[in-house]
Amino acid sequence: MEAIITQQEAKRHPMDNLLRMDRMPHIWCPGCGIGNAVSAFADALDKLEYNLDKLCVVSGIGCTGRVAGYIKVDSFHTTHGRAIPFATGIKLGNPDIKVVVISGDGDLVSIGGNHFVHAARRNIDLTVICVNNFIYAMTGGQVAPTTPTPAYTTTSPFGNFENPSNVPQLAEAAGAVYVARWTALHMRRLTYSIVDALKKPGFSVVEVISPCAMYYSRINKLGDGLDMMKFYYDHSIIKHGEPTDHLEIDYQKEIIVGKFVDRERPTYSESMGKWFED
Numbered sequence: 248m249e250a251i252i253t254q255q256e257a258k259r260h261p262m263d264n265l266l267r268m269d270r271m272p273h274i275w276c277p278g279c280g281i282g283n284a285v286s287a288f289a290d291a292l293d294k295l296e297y298n299l300d301k302l303c304v305v306s307g308i309g310c311t312g313r314v315a316g317y318i319k320v321d322s323f324h325t326t327h328g329r330a331i332p333f334a335t336g337i338k339l340g341n342p343d344i345k346v347v348v349i350s351g352d353g354d355l356v357s358i359g360g361n362h363f364v365h366a367a368r369r370n371i372d373l374t375v376i377c378v379n380n381f382i383y384a385m386t387g388g389q390v391a392p393t394t395p396t397p398a399y400t401t402t403s404p405f406g407n408f409e410n411p412s413n414v415p416q417l418a419e420a421a422g423a424v425y426v427a428r429w430t431a432l433h434m435r436r437l438t439y440s441i442v443d444a445l446k447k448p449g450f451s452v453v454e455v456i457s458p459c460a461m462y463y464s465r466i467n468k469l470g471d472g473l474d475m476m477k478f479y480y481d482h483s484i485i486k487h488g489e490p491t492d493h494l495e496i497d498y499q500k501e502i503i504v505g506k507f508v509d510r511e512r513p514t515y516s517e518s519m520g521k522w523f524e525d
């Protein structure tokens with residue numbers, strides 16, 4: 248029998264139930280990779296058939312920080328750098344809820360770096376999706392702890408000379424139980440990695456190497472957003488299980504992607520429960 252689709256159904260976007268369509272159009276520039284990360288996340292939720300009433304998304308401030316406003320679940324747009332402590336409080340107060348932090352490299356590794364380290368150390372049950380565009384995009388493209396050497400930014404006009412943070416290495420060293428990295432163009436692999444991270448109890452981190460088509464690409468003459476996505480994709484080599492100290496990102500050379508850490512450690516809640524049981 249022929250399927251009958253009403254006009255209203257035909258107008259529906261496939262992600263209508265996951266995105267706040269009333270907030271569209273979003274603020275992101277054409278060619279920005281943040282939308283890809285959101286699509287992969289939404290797709291991962293769909294694959295897991297998540298009960299959206301049991302999910303909470305927390306973001307800090309930045310272009311990526313706007314994600315919390317577009318996901319149709321209980322979501323919180325917190326202050327800069329404080330997404331992880333905010334999420335920790337939500338998780339400890341509501342242990343049956345899955346809490347996901349989606350934020351930028353600056354928010355999570357710079358001003359929020361201390362929280363990142365200690366949440367990983369404690370193995371708080373959170374999934375962190377870090378959109379790494381190598382700069383502070385929202386405030387005009389300033390140098391960040393993740394900016395590769397010797398890339399140009401608005402505050403490193405002669406090239407960055409600082410040694411950049413390696414996000415997977417930081418996460419592993421601090422105690423994260425699941426760590427992966429993909430580019431914004433590895434949509435299928437990124438989606439399945441987010442599925443794995445969401446299923447993993449404890450502190451899981453998925454880094455998404457993403458173009459900032461407005462600031463980073465322009466000043467480094469890397470073309471438009473799609474050129475840059477292709478550039479990252481073409482320069483990436485999949486090496487699952489690669490030691491995380493090999494994962495520094497070179498400005499123009501290869502980017503190692505894959506799943507690097509998948510291990511077991513008692514979560515904060517498990518340790519606390521056991522402590523009071525004994």
Ligand SMILES: Cc1ncc(C[n+]2csc(CCOP(=O)(O)OP(=O)(O)O)c2C)c(N)n1
Pocket residue numbers: 308309310311312327350351352353354355378380382383384385386391
């Ligand atoms: C306490 C505080 N310090 C500084 C700022 C200014 N600020 C807003 S967003 C941002 C950086 C955002 O960078 P990132 O987290 O990488 O997000 P992106 O915009 O690159 O996605 C900064 C420094 C602020 N809002 N609050």
Ligand code: SF4
Pocket residue numbers: 274275276278279280281310311380384385458459460461462
């Ligand atoms: S400024 Fe950069 S990171 Fe921000 S929305 Fe535009 S392209 Fe994306």
Ligand SMILES: [Mg+2]
Pocket residue numbers: 309351352353378379380381382383384391
């Ligand atoms: Mg950034």
